[in-house]
Structure formats: structure tokens, C-alpha cells
Amino acid sequence: MDTQDDDVRRKDTNDQLCTVSDSQFLHGLIEWDQASIEAVNKLCRAFLWKNKREVLGGQCLVTWDVVTMPKRQGGLGIRNLRLQNRALMANLASKLLSGTDGPCFGWLARWYLQNSIPHTANQQDTAFWRSMLKLIPGIQSATECFPSAGDRTSFWHDKWTNMGRLNETFSVLYSFATDTHCTIQSQMTDGEWELGLFAPLSDTAHQQLLQLMDRLQHIQLQGDYDRRKMIVTGREPTTKDLYTLFSDRGMHWQQYEWVWQCSIPHRHKFFLWLAFRGRLNTKDNMIAKSWCHEAGCDQCPALESVHHIALHCRTSSWVWTQLGLQHTAATASSISQFVQEAQTNISDNTWPVCFAACLLGLWKARNDRVFNCKQISCQTLLTQIADYLRLWTCRARRDKQKLLTWAHRISINTS
Numbered sequence: 001m002d003t004q005d006d007d008v009r010r011k012d013t014n015d016q017l018c019t020v021s022d023s024q025f026l027h028g029l030i031e032w033d034q035a036s037i038e039a040v041n042k043l044c045r046a047f048l049w050k051n052k053r054e055v056l057g058g059q060c061l062v063t064w065d066v067v068t069m070p071k072r073q074g075g076l077g078i079r080n081l082r083l084q085n086r087a088l089m090a091n092l093a094s095k096l097l098s099g100t101d102g103p104c105f106g107w108l109a110r111w112y113l114q115n116s117i118p119h120t121a122n123q124q125d126t127a128f129w130r131s132m133l134k135l136i137p138g139i140q141s142a143t144e145c146f147p148s149a150g151d152r153t154s155f156w157h158d159k160w161t162n163m164g165r166l167n168e169t170f171s172v173l174y175s176f177a178t179d180t181h182c183t184i185q186s187q188m189t190d191g192e193w194e195l196g197l198f199a200p201l202s203d204t205a206h207q208q209l210l211q212l213m214d215r216l217q218h219i220q221l222q223g224d225y226d227r228r229k230m231i232v233t234g235r236e237p238t239t240k241d242l243y244t245l246f247s248d249r250g251m252h253w254q255q256y257e258w259v260w261q262c263s264i265p266h267r268h269k270f271f272l273w274l275a276f277r278g279r280l281n282t283k284d285n286m287i288a289k290s291w292c293h294e295a296g297c298d299q300c301p302a303l304e305s306v307h308h309i310a311l312h313c314r315t316s317s318w319v320w321t322q323l324g325l326q327h328t329a330a331t332a333s334s335i336s337q338f339v340q341e342a343q344t345n346i347s348d349n350t351w352p353v354c355f356a357a358c359l360l361g362l363w364k365a366r367n368d369r370v371f372n373c374k375q376i377s378c379q380t381l382l383t384q385i386a387d388y389l390r391l392w393t394c395r396a397r398r399d400k401q402k403l404l405t406w407a408h409r410i411s412i413n414t415s
């Protein structure tokens with residue numbers, strides 16, 4: 001009976017795995033239409049912000065475009081479905097252009113890549129192949145080739161010699177090419193180079209032809225499969241590398257190292273991420289959404305914003321005075337500037353974790369006042385922050401002692 005149960009369970013697991021791998025495979029074969037992607041994004045947004053099936057616009061604290069950016073660039077690292085779809089398809093296209101062994105790649109190459117690697121579709125081409133064609137120029141520009149048979153490498157557009165891309169290095173000669181998308185293999189007959197060029201050549205084109213043939217005469221094609229490697233990573237393209245390539249916006253979010261510390265629990269990282277983005281539900285943000293009509297802090301005559309709660313409010317002064325950072329907090333114009341300036345003075349890599357605990361304590365104290373009409377004393381607040389730090393040492397891989405020192409400094413006069 002146990003054996004039968006095991007078999008059933010194994011089959012179920014296999015079916016689930018097949019379903020997942022099949023959906024990934026299909027996701028990489030078909031270009032998703034925008035309506036489908038938007039429908040899935042809508043469900044993801046509702047799950048992230050409200051853990052429900054639907055969510056109102058104002059309840060989404062950060063735009064989905066930012067949420068799906070990589071963490072290092074200021075997002076939450078949730079996959080952008082459009083880019084993930086493109087990366088899966090690009091991975092398939094790169095395998096096709098790498099001469100990968102496999103019946104489907106052989107069949108596609110015989111059907112579509114006879115002596116040339118086209119960039120534009122014909123009228124009779126299928127939707128699948130049209131999607132692939134859109135990705136081929138990008139793959140060619142992101143990779144360098146190591147041709148063996150030369151049947152999957154573009155003679156003019158791929159980088160396969162130390163002369164760079166031949167269409168750029170020999171641009172005048174390139175303008176005489178009979179087929180600008182021809183493969184390397186198609187330009188060689190019986191081991192001799194025979195380039196397809198319109199005659200007669202101009203003087204410049206003739207000069208370039210002589211230079212090119214001089215450089216190519218030592219190159220011979222041998223072997224079965226052409227290989228491609230990403231120029232950035234030096235590895236064969238993977239879906240992950242291609243997704244990174246597509247999603248890279250060339251920027252670095254300064255607060256990345258402060259938020260994504262392993263010592264801080266995940267839900268508090270999320271809170272910090274919102275705080276640094278200024279997207280917590282403070283009264284300044286709620287006024288903008290017409291959710292309330294009173295924007296003042298409940299403790300002092302000032303606009304309630306995350307910067308005010310963290311740096312300038314009466315409660316926050318208890319914390320920063322205790323740590324000797326009162327002047328830095330009073331003069332900082334944003335919490336990012338405060339963390340940066342304090343880090344420069346303190347030179348302790350665990351300072352951002354201490355700041356996270358302090359900010360969390362201040363935020364909970366604010367929520368207790370606003371929602372529960374509960375005033376918290378200075379001693380209780382500092383003890384709570386010290387307790388967070390002591391608790392988080394369990395998650396810290398190293399620097400446990402430094403976190404305990406922060407906890408001790410926070411609570412030294414409160415016991």
C-alpha cells in the first residue's frame with residue numbers, strides 16, 4: 001500500500017514538475033499578448049499589496065514598473081513578465097544560433113537558416129518565427145561567436161574574428177554584399193573563401209576586400225557546432241543572463257545595501273524599502289490620495305511624512321540623542337542623507353541594521369498613537385528597539401557582537 005501511495009505521490013509530483021517545465025517551455029515559445037500579461041500582473045499586484053484578488057489603485061504604494069525592477073536598481077526583484085517571456089524566447093533563439101544538438105533546432109535551422117540568418121520576416125513565416133526574428137539582432141550584438149561549421153554564424157553581423165563585426169570594420173565592402181545576412185559557411189567553397197559581392201567594386205571596396213582576404217586566409221572551418229558566449233559574462237547565454245541584460249537600466253539604487261541586509265527579517269526589509277521610497281501611508285501621502293484631511297503630526301506642529309517621523313519628530317529625538325546622532329538627524333533633509341552621513345562618521349557596517357530597528361520602533365510607536373491612542377514612553381521605545389536588535393542577531397551570519405553592542409548602547413540608560 002505504501003509503495004502504491006509512493007508511486008501515486010511520485011506521479012503527482014512528476015506531473016506537477018512537467019506542468020511547470022511545460023509552462024516555462026510554452027512561455028518561451030509564444031510571445032505573450034499584452035492583455036494576458038496585464039491580467040496576470042493585476043492578480044500579482046492584488047496579491048502583493050492586499051493579499052486579495054483585487055486591489056484599488058491607491059492601495060498600490062509603488063508602481064508595478066518599479067516593483068518589477070531588480071533589487072539593485074531599486075525594485076523588489078519580482079519578475080517582469082514581458083521581459084521574462086522575452087528572455088525565455090531569446091534563450092531558445094540563442095540555442096538555435098549556437099548550433100545546439102536537438103531535433104527541433106536542426107529542423108528549424110533546415111527550414112529557416114539555409115545559408116543566411118535573416119532579420120526580417122517573409123509573409124509566409126509563422127508567428128513563432130516572427131517572434132524569434134525580433135530577438136536575433138539583440139542576441140548577435142550581445143554575444144561573440146566561435147564558429148566550427150559556420151552554419152549558424154552571420155558572416156557580416158556576428159563578432160567572430162578579432163577584427164570586430166565585419167559590417168562595421170569593412171562598411172564599404174559590406175555595402176556590396178549580395179546577401180548581408182549570409183552565414184560564414186555560405187561564403188566558403190571547397191575550403192576557399194568566395195564572398196558574394198556585387199561587381200564592379202569601388203576602389204575603396206576593393207582595398208577593403210584585399211585587407212579582409214589577407215586576414216581571413218588563415219581561418220578554416222572545422223567541427224560540428226558553432227558556439228556563442230555572452231560578451232558581458234563570458235558564458236553561454238542562459239535565461240537568467242538574458243533577463244539581466246533586458247532588465248538592466250544602468251543604474252544603482254543607493255539604498256540597496258541598507259535595505260537588503262540578511263539580518264533584517266523579510267517583512268521589515270519590505271517596510272524599509274517603502275520608507276526609503278517615501279511610500280509609507282503617512283499623512284502627507286494620504287492627503288495626496290484624499291484619504292484624510294488632516295496632514296499634521298499628532299505630536300508636533302509639522303507635516304507628517306516619513307522623514308519627519310524618522311528624523312525630526314519629538315519621539316525620534318529620544319532615539320538619536322541616545323545614539324549621539326541628534327545633530328545629524330536635525331540637519332538631514334532625507335532619511336537617505338541621514339543614514340549616509342551617520343555611516344561616514346560611525347564607520348560600522350552594521351549601522352544600517354541599527355537604523356532599521358530604530359525606524360521600525362518609531363513607526364510602531366506612531367501607529368500605536370494614531371490607531372490605538374496609546375502613548376509610548378522613551379524607555380519603552382528604546383527597550384523595544386534594543387529587543388529588535390537582539391532578536392535579529394539570530395539571523396546575522398556574522399557581526400552578531402556588533403548588533404549586541406548597538407542594542408546595549410540603545411538600552412544602556414533605560415534599564
Ligand SMILES: [Zn+2]
Nearest residue numbers: 297299300313
Ligand atoms: Zn512630530
